[in-house]
Amino acid sequence: MDVRWEEAGWERLTGRAGRRRLPVWDCTVGLVVGDDSVLLVDPGSCVREGAEVRAEAERLTGRRVTHIAFTHGHFDHVLGGAAFSGAEFFGAVGLDALLTVGRDELRGDAVRHGLAEAEAAEAADLLAAPKHLVSGEWTLDLGGVQVLLANVGPGHTRHDLAVFVPGVREVVFCGDLVEESGDPSAGPDAVPRQWPAALDRLLSLGGDDALYVPGHGAVVGAAFVRAQRDTLRARFGVSEA
Numbered sequence: 098m099d100v101r102w103e104e105a106g107w108e109r110l111t112g113r114a115g116r117r118r119l120p121v122w123d124c125t126v127g128l129v130v131g132d133d134s135v136l137l138v139d140p141g142s143c144v145r146e147g148a149e150v151r152a153e154a155e156r157l158t159g160r161r162v163t164h165i166a167f168t169h170g171h172f173d174h175v176l177g178g179a180a181f182s183g184a185e186f187f188g189a190v191g192l193d194a195l196l197t198v199g200r201d202e203l204r205g206d207a208v209r210h211g212l213a214e215a216e217a218a219e220a221a222d223l224l225a226a227p228k229h230l231v232s233g234e235w236t237l238d239l240g241g242v243q244v245l246l247a248n249v250g251p252g253h254t255r256h257d258l259a260v261f262v263p264g265v266r267e268v269v270f271c272g273d274l275v276e277e278s279g280d281p282s283a284g285p286d287a288v289p290r291q292w293p294a295a296l297d298r299l300l301s302l303g304g305d306d307a308l309y310v311p312g313h314g315a316v317v318g319a320a321f322v323r324a325q326r327d328t329l330r331a332r333f334g335v336s337e338a
Contacts, residue, residue, distance in 0.1 A: 166187045271312065
């Protein structure tokens with residue numbers, strides 16, 4: 098592991114990709130470093146946290162973050178985006194409307210989960226909805242590495258986006274389609290009967306040898322994702338395709 102990344106509290110996964118588990122909600126932030134551009138996956142829960150992540154990413158890479166990918170629209174994964182002015186934002190089709198029309202609900206959900214009301218209001222007011230919307234797959238050329246953004250949902254939400262980073266060992270940023278530190282969370286915006294199929298799509302794109310990075314918790318392998326898929330099938334009465 099790169100000592101500089103480790104000392105900053107980041108986990109280096111491959112030569113191009115790493116991640117950090119943020120405090121409080123244990124939300125994963127992903128980082129993919131190209132020769133020309135830098136992609137951040139899920140920028141944290143508020144402007145303050147996003148600014149900290151931005152500063153750390155710039156120290157680690159020596160460059161500014163140029164691209165942001167939202168894996169879904171929950172507050173702990175998107176509200177830090179307001180700290181990344183000038184970046185290009187990506188999300189699944191429909192996420193732009195959700196983050197615009199549902200801004201008050203997003204703020205309220207953050208407060209209910211313990212974010213200070215002033216921080217939640219600031220982050221929601223400043224948040225920019227993604228302009229680049231992924232309906233199937235979108236390839237980002239960061240220079241030396243081509244990252245695949247895949248709309249694999251619905252499942253955990255109606256707007257689930259996964260990020261695939263190629264390499265000697267592929268890295269898959271799963272968002273909350275996969276959770277390791279607790280049971281998968283199926284809130285009112287989940288589509289539970291389609292969730293197992295979304296995990297099948299993750300597995301088909303990532304393969305057996307990939308590193309699967311959950312939205313919360315430790316990095317897992319394909320066997321864990323398959324087991325969680327089977328658990329979801331049983332939990333929601335979904336028959337195997």
